[in-house]
Amino acid sequence: MAIPCGPKVNIELQSFTQTLDSMNASIETWATFATVLAVLAPKSGDEKFVDGKDTAYINAVAYIEYRSDVSPRQRVKYGTAIYNVLAVINPLSQGLFLKLLLQNAGDVPLV
Numbered sequence: 272m273a274i275p276c277g278p279k280v281n282i283e284l285q286s287f288t289q290t291l292d293s294m295n296a297s298i299e300t301w302a303t304f305a306t307v308l309a310v311l312a313p314k315s316g317d318e319k320f321v322d323g324k325d326t327a328y329i330n331a332v333a334y335i336e337y338r339s340d341v342s343p344r345q346r347v348k349y350g351t352a353i354y355n356v357l358a359v360i361n362p363l364s365q366g367l368f369l370k371l372l373l374q375n376a377g378d379v380p381l382v
Contacts, residue, residue: 275334275368277310282333283348284341301346309371310334311349333371337361347373 285301292298315330347354354373
């Protein structure tokens with residue numbers, strides 16, 4: 272079984288890091304730990320009226336080559352779009368590719 276067909280794009284896999292500055296204040300950032308090729312496919316979307324504005328919520332699936340260092344505690348960045356990783360699935364447990372279930376992080380204004 273191979274990675275599903277489709278146009279491949281570069282995505283960044285990011286993990287959350289927390290450090291202390293010189294005054295012991297917490298600094299929270301997301302750091303890219305890998306850039307990989309992926310087949311990225313939108314799966315569903317929804318519009319909601321939140322805090323007086325229309326907002327879109329987008330779910331997507333990304334297929335990447337198998338990596339042992341990907342987990343739901345991470346996120347994916349594609350261009351300016353940022354997605355939280357909801358689940359990491361290893362189809363048939365063969366270690367050939369991963370299916371990442373994604374949801375956009377934050378609101379996407381419809382303007």
